[in-house]
Amino acid sequence: MATAVAAAKGPKEITFSWEGKDKAGKTIRGEVRAVSEAAVNATLRRQGILVQKVKAVKRKGGGKVGSKDIALFTRQLATMMKAGVPLLQSFEIVSKGASNPAVAKLPADAQASFVKGIAAALEKEGVAYDIDAYRDAPPGLRIWCGATVDTADIEALGPWLDWAWEQYR
DSSP, X not given: OHHHHHHHHOOOOEEEEEEEEOTTSOEEEEEEEESSHHHHHHHHHHTTOEEEEEEEOOXXXXXXXXXXXXXXXXXXXXXXHHTTOOHHXXXXXXXXXXXXXXXXXXXXXXXXXXXXXXXHHHHHTTSOSSOBOOTTSOSOBOOOOSTTSOHHHHHHHHHHHHHHHHHHO
16 A cells, blocks of 8 residues: 555656757756756657766755745746646745755645635635635646636736635744
């Protein structure tokens, strides 16, 4: 049973720093999270980068999530949501790009529970009803944005999402 749980979580991702050349021959550098050096090489090759150096970045232990981390995470999450990216996908993208390792370690089941908590808090306050994802869909928030929805209503939801974040975290 323990191996089934470990296999379901998948391999652990590591942060790698890399250096390479783009198609114009300009030297570029960056960091990427992947399961292995080979995965980094493959990802960068697909992007048209000629990889020269790849090495694992050693990070200090988990640490605490500070108020600056929360503010940055919330701002980035709001930006992703405004762009129409689903909430759980936004969590994954923002947490993988987080500079604090403690932010990047939020497990998928905790993310799902968090989303359900936000939906429940918004419904309890009478701000949003039936905002939780469909039963068979991945956890997330359904925010209707169409011709029949006033833009001001969507804009007014932003501060409530911040409020729910603070209530549930």
